[in-house]
Amino acid sequence: MNHGVRSFPIRENGMNFEAQALQPHEAAAMKGDSDVIERIKGSYGLMLDFYGMCLLNFETGLIGRSEGYRARYRNLLQAPHNNLRVTRILKCLSEMGLExxxxxxxxxxxxxxxxxKQLNTSLLRDSMDRWWANCLRNEADREWIGLTIKKARNGEIFSxxxxxxxxxxxxxSESFAEPQLECTDA
Incomplete structure (x- = not known):
């Protein structure tokens, strides 16, 4: 991949030392530009396909396996530098209001x-648990997903x-939290 191409700009320096980090005023302008958001969504779709996935529902973020996913999953597992790219993508999506x-x-x-039992190497799990899950800016979402990951790591099946x-x-409901049942006096 050409590191000179900035498909997913973030406020941090990346692998291209000549490129500048995204500035707050630039991020705000990009977030408000529907053409930029469409390009980011398109780039996200391309990267998902590269990783063996496809976006099934933009509104919810639902993802499925793409055709030929096995070879692409294998590549994702065998090329750990992709973990840095995933981190960058997730940070950019958060920056652009697509969290x-x-x-x-x-x-x-x-x-x-x-x-x-796919995408299940210790290196990928570590990236997910330590970095990817923390790319979420919404504290409640981050906590819920962190707890869900912890339950799965302890053997609960996340179907x-x-x-x-x-x-x-x-x-x-704009929340992952399951509704709590209220007790009422009869």
């Missing part, structure tokens, strides 16, 4: 690890059904 896509990505990977239900719940 719901981060959650869809994280929970898709967790489902693949938990239910299907596709749970994945899809979680994204629907977040879309409908």
């Amino acid at each position: 719901h896509l981060n959650a869809g990505f994280l929970l898709h990977v967790l489902n693949e690890q938990s239910e299907h 596709r059904e749970k994945y899809e239900a979680s994204l629907r719940r977040r879309k409908e």
